[in-house]
Amino acid sequence: MAGKPVLHYVNARGRMECVRWLLAAAGVEFEEKFIETPEAWEKIKNDGSLVFQQIPMVEIDGMKLVQTRAILNYIATKYNLYGKDMKERALIDMYTEGIIDLSEMISQLVLCPPDQKDAKIALIKDKTKNCYLPVFEKVLKSHGQDYLVGNRLTRADIHLLELLLYIEELDSSLLSSFPLLKALKTRISNLPTVKKFLQPGSQRKPPTDEKFIQEARKIFKF
Known part of the structure; x- marks a missing residue:
């Protein structure tokens, strides 16, 4: 049995939030590994996980997927959220x-x-x-x-x-x-899976603020 998807990103909305939403709505539990230091960012960049040296990255079904649209397309197809034809x-x-x-x-x-x-x-x-x-x-x-x-x-x-x-x-x-x-x-x-994601304490992220932007500048050195 495959393990839970693992999401690699910062602890913020950004480009990963739509992925969190899609997984949550599909009723899929996932884990998150946050990049919180420059050292953690250098490590994931240098270990071969990021095809284009960019995040988000999602580990799912034995793959390490990058590029947000590719990730969303895969999840939507896998969980029957992508239409019938x-x-x-x-x-x-x-x-x-x-x-x-x-x-x-x-x-x-x-x-x-x-x-x-x-x-x-x-x-x-x-x-x-x-x-x-x-x-x-x-x-x-x-x-x-x-x-x-x-x-x-x-x-x-x-x-x-x-x-x-x-x-x-x-x-x-x-x-x-x-x-x-x-x-x-x-x-x-009011759909059960979505309602759960909207509750306090879920993996949904709050609005990004200036404080986080300053932290991100330190992590990614921009």
Whole structure:
């Protein structure tokens, strides 16, 4: 019997958080090995584990997978969260790429210089309300189903829930005009595996703050 997946990353959201979400939603227990010192970073870089000298890295099924999208694709396929055919997978990929685009814009706010932050937040709010959320609201309205693709849970729904929670952290009023997305958020949040992940004490990470950024600069020397 294969052991639990092992996630190698820092103790923060970053590019690993969507992997944590996907595993948790699939009901898969996982372990984490945090990189917390420059020495630990040098060790994992030099031991041959990182194909491109980058994290995240996930040990799963005898492999050491890197590159976030490759990791997510494997997990989604393994746990039947990637649609039933090529057409569904294409839609899932399309929606997921849009979700990632906006998620990365939000996650990078912590790196924004103070004198540019207000303008950046205003831009993100505008794109959230007028570009990204209308797309997903329209998809749900067009087919009248509970999930984005194929009327069953896929990785796209899980990634979207993660994004909606980030949007609420930024400004909860942004969701007020999107009743179908609010309903999807509630529906998926109440799935047993997801509900467990949302409880205090889970492996879900809090928002990244300036203190962590300073710690990361010391670890990765940037």
